Amino acid sequence: MALLQINFKSEIIQMEHTLNVILPQIGLYEGEKQKQIRERGFPVLYLLHGLSDDHSVWLRHTSIERYALEYGIAVVMPNAGRSFYADMKYGPNYYTYISYEVPHIVRTMLPISSAREDNFIAGLSMGGYGAFMIALRNPEQYEAAASLSGTLDLTPGFSFPEEGYQKMAKQIFGSKLEYIKSDYNLIRLVKIKSMSGEKLPRLYMCCGTGDFVYGVNLRFRAAAMKYGLDLTYEEGPGAHEWSYWDSNLKRILTWMLGKEPQKSLELKVF
Template sequence: MKKILGALPLIIALSGCQSAAVTPAPRPAHSAASVISQEAVDGRTDRLVIDSPATGARRSVWVVKPSAWTAGSTGWRALYLLHGCCAGGGWDWLQTGEVAELTARLDAVVIVPEGGPMGWYADWRDGPAWERFHMTELPGLVEPRYGIGTRRAIAGYSMGGHGAFGYAARHPGVFEAAASFSGVLDTRSDVRGHRALFADYGLDTADVWGDPDSWAEHNPTDLVARLKGVRLYAASGNGTSGPLDPGKGPKDHTEASIMRQNLNFAAAAEKAGVEVTTDFYGDGTHTWPYWIRSLERALPVLLP
């Protein structure tokens, strides 16, 4: 297992054992997804609106083209970026312009889909099928439009890190590389915390993951063996104010909890013989400056 920047010791043991996968409820047949509109946000960025039967609504996706991209060109790699939970959405990745700047000279088209404020990158039992939207509807519409070939990477922060590793594990051969920045990588280590988070938004974890004994199919730590052969990058801070914070603040318990989950994931990966590049950088909070820095550091793994 590769480590950089003095990875913290593995102080939390992998908890529990794998459980049976949840079986999603049957879904009715749907009509095909379609692109409703496409508009240029700027010279390199387009916003597409997709009519998504899988999620039962029209959903936005932003596409950032590399500087060398031209209409009709083909063979581009794809980098999917997934957003976090609770507020905002895909545009959060792009609003500062840093992602566009970091990826301008790469031979990759960046695809940033909407994933719902509490979508959790899964097909809900009775609700939006986010995984089907991202893994079936979206690629079929967007990739041919922008000349993308067969090479893909995926990354995300917080809830999006959970989604990036989950998608890479459940869809073998689709992604060459996956990265998680402050990602939720071991939900089963904090069942009470995740139930409380969902309840804060009037939701129930049972609607997306079922009973806790069935969470394994959507828990990256339990799925780690399926990630063998995928280039992996995991980064997290410890919740103490760090060099990218505006000043000394109280302990960020969200990031501290996520660090423990990342340590669990790293321990499980080592046990399974799965190689992961880890950047457990010590002081740092659950905030944008660290995720942008992590993306920059992860790009050589995602798009070598």
């Protein structure tokens, strides 16, 4: 595997930005595989960070590079600050950046597939919300999306006792009413998309029963079931913590790609 850091000037954000990318390598003598990749590109997972994280955090707290090797998939990890992946009311347009500019950058620079069936998106906490929101708003782009302990209903954020959270919610979405009536409201979005006739991505969500976002995950699950979305839901012991998210990453990749990982090569020590 290759680990790449791409520094570039974002046309959308209007400043320098950084992407971390895990990219499978093809051997010198794997001629047929080289041909296949030239024609199609690697399948890709866009992996989104949480509220207090950045584009480096998946590499530092999980075994995502090893998992990507086992599944033969590229992983793109962008940075979206504390934006909830929205085009902010008072701030940068991170929704447009993540949805359109980041895929454009990696597809023009690297052998990344643009085919819907090869494109996946996932995230934790704020990133779980972002993955579902982006995938449902752009169903033609993504085969599947996954949320780990996602903050899937943001309505309570406008009334949190902590003043900082209320201020952040208003900076991102405007008023509570503006959020509720917008496509950033996942519950509303699920209802609208279920009646659109579009082919929607498969969805996977998991959450620990000891997590503070467990309740909002149950609310989203109820809405998804009510409106007939293709949702796989799993829960179990766990909190809002890296040990839970790392242990579920391989399950998500197996579900997304519909295959078990390749047998890992043994590391021999002499």
